[in-house]
Amino acid sequence: RTQSRLGVFSNKTVESAFCVSVSVRGNALRQGSAWRGSRGLAALLLVVVFVCGAAVWLYVTSLDSEITETLVRQGELVSPRPRVYSVPCSEDYENYKRYPGEALHRATPDTSLHFARFLFPTRRLAERGLALAGSDGGVNLHSGALSMGKQFVNIYRWEKFSCLFLNVRERIQAIIAETFGLDPTLLYLTKPTFFSRINSTIAKTQHDEYWHPHIDKVTYGSFDYTSLLYLSDYGSDFTGGRFIFMDENANRTVEPRAGRVSFFSSGTENLHRVEKVEWGTRFAITVSFTCDPAHGISDPAMP
Ligand SMILES: O=C(O)CCC(=O)C(=O)O
Ligand SMILES: [Fe+2]
DSSP, rough: OOOHHHHHHHHHHHHHHHHHHHHHTTOOOHHHHHHHHHHHHHHHHHHHHHHHHHHHHHHHHHHHOOOOEEETTTTTOOOSEEEEOOOOOOOGGSSSSSOOOOOOOEEEOOOOOHHHHHHHHHHEEEEEEEEHOOSSEEOSSSSSSETTEEEEEEGGGGGHHHEEEEEHHHHHHHHHHHTTOGGGGGHHHHHEEEEEESSSSSSSSGGGGGTBBBOOHHHHOOSEEEEEEEOBBBTTTEOOOEEEESSSSEEEOOOOOOOOEEEEEEEEEEEEEEEEEEEEEEEEEEEEEESSGGGGGOOOOOO
């Protein structure tokens, strides 16, 4: 369809060009109008090039994402009950030691109401932490120390962060436990738990290449449950950057919304990737849990 639209525009252009070449052979008045005509033609050409460029760009970006289903739109409010999509259990789990309560589901709740209170300070903290770190990837929260040249800065000094994080962590842990039918005391925070800021600049390190399909249990080792708390809105703060579950026959997306928490079991059943961010800046925090007490980490503490 894009090609035929381009054809129609080209035909009109040829017609106008013919009229102009007739005019220049006439008198001065006609030359003046020919000049105005050719300026109009140039403007028309510019508009045509812009429209075609935009159409091709939209087409290519829609091809890139290949979304087949949108599980949750940015504007939807899925609250207070989480929306749950069950996926078949991955056979990989047979190779792992099992811990009580490991469940194999995917849940995509929108808990904006519960998290609204934490959004602004958490987002500000993420912005300040990432500005200090000067990285386009993420900032680890488990040590609390950001390297800044040769100096280390403890981010937990800011904003009573440990209390804030504890609340966020506890609430997410409670929702995961409730949704998967687990005992919340058998879930442990694990590392890495981190802020991420993504924009359209080119990745500096391989770690910054967030768009590759991956399985969190493989990438991070200790993850059994991944949760993502979004701190900015798809469509207004940034475009692109949708989260995509890559199922066998479908690519199912979750559109980030500030305050939305998406969580899922971290195994093969939840292969996923993040679409490249096209415009703007996307902030999120990844809070991860393990069922293995040996991989648990303690909550950040105030120094
Ligand atoms: O930020 C997201 O939506 C997902 C990030 C992710 O897949 C990861 O950190 O492993
Ligand atoms: Fe991931």
